[in-house]
Amino acid sequence: ALFRNGVLTAASSSQICDGAAAVLICNERGLQKLKLKPLARIVSTALVATDPVMIFEGPISASQRALEKAKLKIQDMDLYEALGADFEKLNVNGGAMALGHPLGCTGAKLLTTLVHELKRQKKRYGLLAVPAAGGLANATIVEMMPS
Numbered sequence: 001a002l003f004r005n006g007v008l009t010a011a012s013s014s015q016i017c018d019g020a021a022a023v024l025i026c027n028e029r030g031l032q033k034l035k036l037k038p039l040a041r042i043v044s045t046a047l048v049a050t051d052p053v054m055i056f057e058g059p060i061s062a063s064q065r066a067l068e069k070a071k072l073k074i075q076d077m078d079l080y081e082a083l084g085a086d087f088e089k090l091n092v093n094g095g096a097m098a099l100g101h102p103l104g105c106t107g108a109k110l111l112t113t114l115v116h117e118l119k120r121q122k123k124r125y126g127l128l129a130v131p132a133a134g135g136l137a138n139a140t141i142v143e144m145m146p147s
Contacts, residue, residue: 019102021109040115043125043141044070050135058137059129066127066139077141078123081110092117106130111140118144 024036031038046065050058067074080090093113102109107130114126129139 017102019105019109021102021105021112023108023111038145039119040126040142040144043072043143045138045140047136047138050137052133052135055131055135055137058131058135059139062137062139063127063129066129066141070141072125072141074127077125077127078121079114079118079126081114081126081128107138111142115142115144118142 025042026034044066046062046069048058048061048065050061063074067076078089079092080086107128110128110130114128118124118126124144126142126144127139128142129137131137
């Protein structure tokens with residue numbers, strides 16, 4: 001523990017680190033104007049507010065809501081950057097404890113990681129869910145576009 005009798009350890013706390021990521025989100029008109037082909041499309045999103053003391057319950061609720069809106073099940077997800085049921089699909093490149101937690105950039109970093117790993121593995125669906133301050137949490141389901 002970091003403090004005598006403390007509960008925070010290097011294994012239970014993600015480190016804050018520097019980072020940068022960019023995600024371009026646009027509609028069909030924007031793609032045509034920029035002459036770009038999309039890597040993925042956003043299928044569903046969800047934002048929930050939960051008890052801020054139980055911060056890690058939020059991503060579960062957000063994931064469930066995003067899956068319901070998309071009419072999909074957790075078993076339909078090929079990869080998660082979230083809290084998932086199948087460890088073979090969960091944070092396959094490491095989560096915040098392994099890769100760091102660049103504040104203000106974590107969502108874009110994880111979404112970028114998820115999309116590129118789906119592309120690398122030639123998979124279809126991915127789920128990203130993250131907690132935020134004050135008990136908020138969000139989830140996004142993406143679907144890869146044909147190359």
